[in-house]
Amino acid sequence: MNPLRSIAAKLSLLTCLFVLGVIALMARQIVNGIENGLIGEMTVRAEFFARSSREAIFPKLDPFSLHFHVEEMVKEKAVTYAGVVDKDGVVLSHSDPTRIGDRLEDPFSLRAAASKRVELQRYRDKDGGLVYDLSAPVFVGPRRVGTARLGFNERSLKEALEAPKKRIILIAGIATLFSVLGTVLIVGWITRALPKLAAAAREAGRGNFTVQVEVKSRDEIGTLARAFNEMTVANSLLFRGLQEEKEKLANIFNDTREGLVLTDPQGRILLMNPSARALLGRQDRPATTLAEATAPDYQPKPALEAILSGGARITPFELKRAEPQLLILSGVADRLGDETIHAGFLLIFHDATLEKRGEALSRNFLSIVSHKLRTPLAIALGNLELLRGDEKNFNPDQRKMLSKIQGEDEKLARLVEKLITFTAV
Template sequence: MKKIVSKFSFGYLIVVTLLTSLIVYISYSTIRSHYIDDLTKDLEVYSKLIESELIQYDVIQDRYEINRIIKDFSFKSNVRITIIDLTGVVLYDSDELPSAMENHKNRPEILELSKSQIGHSIRYSKTVQEDMLYVARVIKVDGKQYFLRTSFFVHKMNKLLHEVRTEIIEISIFVYLISILGLILFIKNISNPIKQLSEASKKVAEGDFDVKVKIKSNDELGDLSKNFNNMTKRLKKLFYKVNSQKEQLDTLISEIQEGLVVLDSKGRIKLYNDSFSELLGKNNLIGKKLTSLIDSTYLKNLLEEVVSNDKSITKEIQVGDRQFLCSTSWIKMKDEVIILLHDISELNKLELIKKDFVINVSHELRTPLTAIKGFSETLIDEIENPEQKRYVEIISRHTNRLIRIVNDLLHLSELEQTKANLVLEKIKVSDILENVYSLFLQKSIEKGIELIVSIENNERILEIDNFRIEQLLVNLIDNAFKYTDKGKIKIISKEINNQQVFIIEDTGLGIPKDDLNRIFERFYTVDKSRSRRVGGTGLGLSIVKHIVLLHKGKIEIESELNKGTKFIISIPFTQSVIQ
């Protein structure tokens, strides 16, 4: 605040000083110039008066009378009078002896008469040895021309001008002092409100939003104080709102059961919740590198992947003997990574127990189901009673369905094993699709559905698990036949981005959008009654998904109700590097 006042005061004083000095200079110069002009006119008037007095005399013969006239006039008017002939010889002078004076032909005021009627100059007089104001005219006396020169002592003029200048300076000093007094009052009126605003802004910066500025004026400062008070009121509301949201967020984060951690661009911890601290069994984690706290190659690879791909990724990672579902997201604007760790160790154990139970039950059911199937088929051949035979056929049909479910469960359990291996072999795409086509040709004829095979590159050789890929295609095509009553089914082979792409497209019932995210779940069926009727187990698509994942591929689905469904499977040409 002091700096602003000092700068303003200093600048103001410089401007006022310069303006005052300029006013004094201009005023004095103007008055002096005006005074000299007036004095010159007066001297011209005196010259004409003297001429009117001399006109009746002879300049050569009436020397006494002329001397008397000019001396008397000089005494009364305080003006020096000189009469000069055309050759420059001084004939008469009111203050000096003419004989002692030099020739005046080359004097500036005399020379000027050759160009104008009046000649004037301000110069130093060698005769009286003082500065004088001269005015010269050509006069006619007794039919002859002479130079009549009137002059005035400059020191007398300067004395008067000095008095005027003194008065101007005094007035200017008075105005200058008034200006300084006005400056003091102005600074006081300005600095006090600004000082209040400055102190108030400091308090606001320190978090005190209850401060008020009381400036009672109708000018801009008054408006500024009102706006400042409104601003602090608004800031107070916003601060409490943000603070409340922050408290809610902190509470929410601390209540999350999963471990939450936020990393900066260098992988250092910026924020974490209590669950994450408990998960590691450590506190004071801010600023520490996550990779130094959790020694996991899976986690390092995941962090690199989420930053390089610029997208959210969710994967299971192994940390010691525990397994976590790790969800990572990269906030590009802040260059931060958010990680959510959910401990699924117990869930995996339960899942393993469930899988073991399913496998054991499936193995236990296999033998009695096989026996039931064998005896039911024997009974069908031997029973002649139509009604009894129908009952046995129902038993046989449901037994076959149970056997398919058991086989699919065993197959799915095998695929879900972490150590499940692929039996790789090199085979042409065309050979795979020919085998699959021959399996469904008869069914397509029976249902009246057109089965189309399209192969982009007949010579493409894949390194894959042939049995599993055929099973994948069989399951998808079988599903297409189950849910397509008319139209066509396409089996398409393409090569996109150095990957083999299989497309199974039908013109069947389609799948509702709400069901698309769940169709790969075990035992999930869109139309349960139709599934039971056509012998579906609800496991086919789960098996397909696991086969695709084993080949490090991906599966996508596009579907529209009553128009059909399209499955798109992409897998690498070779699995050697992957394995």
């Protein structure tokens, strides 16, 4: 569905609901006014009935005259019943002859007998119809001689409300129609720039940050469009800067002589520079994980699982391959991120085969010097000490020769010790 049509539909619905709500509130006020007016008219009739009945009650009860007044009131279409009771609540005359002589002791009758003004109650008859029951006091001067009772059915109220209801329905229909048309026109006028803005946003989403929206309005939509244009310009500059930085990083990443491998926290390879592919022999065999890149030729130390699961920031490691020729790769695994976010690993390594061989040769040379030179010199010096113990048996020339030999052996021993110390360092 077109988003603009959806907006128009929603605003039209809200407008209709608002208009209908206002009309319903006004209709309620009108109905209440009409109902109150009818109740006022009923009150006037009840008071008139009370005054006309007074002459038939005082000074002497005239049943025929009283019954005449009751029958005259019942002839009106809206009147359901009419009756007159004395001051003690006994029915003197009623449109239903069977009620004559009854004593009315219900709460409303008792309240009406004690009231000095017209009282009203509403109730449902046995057929479910609404009945308005009014009671008007009958006074002769200050003396109360009885109460006039009138019952009005709801037919009169319905008839009175029929014409206003039709007018209200007609007004509601016309107002709803005009509100919908007006809302659609207003929404179309307000949102006329939104299709351009939506198309430009889609272009920007595809990476085209040169797109601009031409809007001349000064309203909120125009402000939004100008903000969008400013955003695309800023994003274009930012994207250009990021592209340049990306190219620089790519050049550094690809041109460095050390092997570089970038992985996610699970060891899946994200980037591998040419040096790393050459060192691992993966120029023609791409790998997706560290385990795949090193297996089965290389023996990692420590194990890859220990590197990936370890919490150390920097973890030294070594990859050793024995066949077809010895190759030793040495480097470190840098854990990216911080204590809360683990972004992955950057492995930096180089060919350390010559270094390891040099270390092995140094250890072998140290062993040779230690065992092949220092041991014989120690034996020779020991024997010289034994000979020096018998110097009294030698002539002066022989003793001089022994001292010279011992001095040279000690020089050679010191030289061997220095050589061993230097090689060990």
